Amino acid sequence: MARIAVDAMGGDFAPRAPIAGALHALGALAPEHHIELVGQTAVIEAELAALLRGELAVVAHVRDRLSIVEAPDVIEMTDKPSVALRGKTHSSMVVGIKRVAEGHAHGFVSAGNTGAQMAASLVSLKLHAGLTRPAIGTIFPTAKQPILVLDVGANVDCAPEELVQFARIGTVYAQALLDRENPAVGLLSIGEEPEKGNLVVKEAHQRLRGAGVNFIGNVEGRDLPRGFCDRGAIDVVVCDGFTGNILLKFYESIGPMLIGMVSKVAGLDPREIAGSLKQLDVDEYGGAPLLGVRGVSIISHGKSSPRAIKNAIHVALRAHESGMTDQIGRRLAESMPQTTASGTSS
Known part of the structure; x- marks a missing residue:
């Protein structure tokens, strides 16, 4: 119950x-x-x-x-x-x-x-x-299977270690709610090479290599709608909340735009098209957990x-x-055994 x-x-x-x-x-x-x-x-x-x-x-x-x-x-x-x-x-x-x-x-x-x-x-x-901070994790539809993107608005600015934390909690979410056995984590950047990105992203890339998650490197904006990059399928994408929220709002606009365009070209009722594109409907996912x-x-x-x-x-x-929340706590304790923090935000 x-x-x-x-x-x-x-x-x-x-x-x-x-x-x-x-x-x-x-x-x-x-x-x-x-x-x-x-x-x-x-x-x-x-x-x-x-x-x-x-x-x-x-x-x-x-x-x-x-x-x-x-x-x-x-x-x-x-x-x-x-x-x-x-x-x-x-x-x-x-x-x-x-x-x-x-x-x-x-x-x-x-x-x-x-x-x-x-x-x-x-x-x-x-x-x-x-x-040190929570993250809002949102499910994004792709051409393959849905992916988790975090943060999408809780933190406008993030330190490299906070992006690593998001990767850890995103991994647990993908395992618990998306049934991904060993979630592949990508870091959103402007290029797949480790040296691409701003200072925070480049430092986070280096830290993620030894963070105990299945880190597949940098991913680009074009990889998200496909759900994969040249290193394989993507399950979790990590970014700061400023970038993530812009990405989320852009994603939310795609469904209505596609429905309108297709209905005009095909001469169909938009409601018929909406049924087949429900994965692009923000209402389909309802809400995002504060992770x-x-x-x-x-x-x-x-x-x-x-x-x-x-x-x-x-x-x-x-x-x-x-x-899920208990699993996140256990995973953090396992990946950071030296932690003695009380669990309050700083």
Whole structure:
């Protein structure tokens, strides 16, 4: 049995999208699983009643597997993370993450303020020993099989050792959630040669050679859509959050562009094409885990639809059931036995 907490007040389309997404998820999940909607009780109850009387009446039977956790404050998308955490300690985001930290929930999903979610996760869940920063890991579709890219927005600037840390936690994620036995890790750069890239990338390349991961060297932007380079298939791509976030936003635009172009040329309904290109749909993957914290915290896009929230809940469930966060802790302890850090961020 798993209990997933969902931020009912987070995202551009809250509370309807997260609540509808939770109902859809429960309709597809085994009956032993439970979802908590965290937020303003009166608002959640009114939205639930409207959905279950209308478009989602078909899943009314799951209502008894849904509970509400009161959280009167709301962190807005424009709130600065530090200000939000200090001034809105009873927000849906802070309360939801504390539910995970205290063992009441097995994972948390939010489409709200990303910076605030990262900060709240660091404060309540803490970092695994040996890490200095967390990373957001996102699944990218390719012509072969999906790959994990991290970081895609948590850290604008990174030190070489932090890129090495991302490679280690990315390896565990690929093993636990992508079923890759010995994940191949590539370092995103402007050329495959070790001497290509900025100072951070070149230093990270040297360190990754002895980091205890299956490092296949530098990979270039053109390798990601293919899913492989001239040294073989790629499973994990490591980069700083500035580069990764630009790459992610570019990737997100490809699907709608291709659907529009093909529909015009072929004279087809865009919805027909969308079905065959669903792997390019950002809603298909739902959310990205904040990797490196001691708990499951899933970050969803601010414009997440109910389907995206549903899929993000599935990501949270898989992360919990696979024991991903515990595996990351063990892998870090094995690869850095000299570490004596307490696990708090620096």
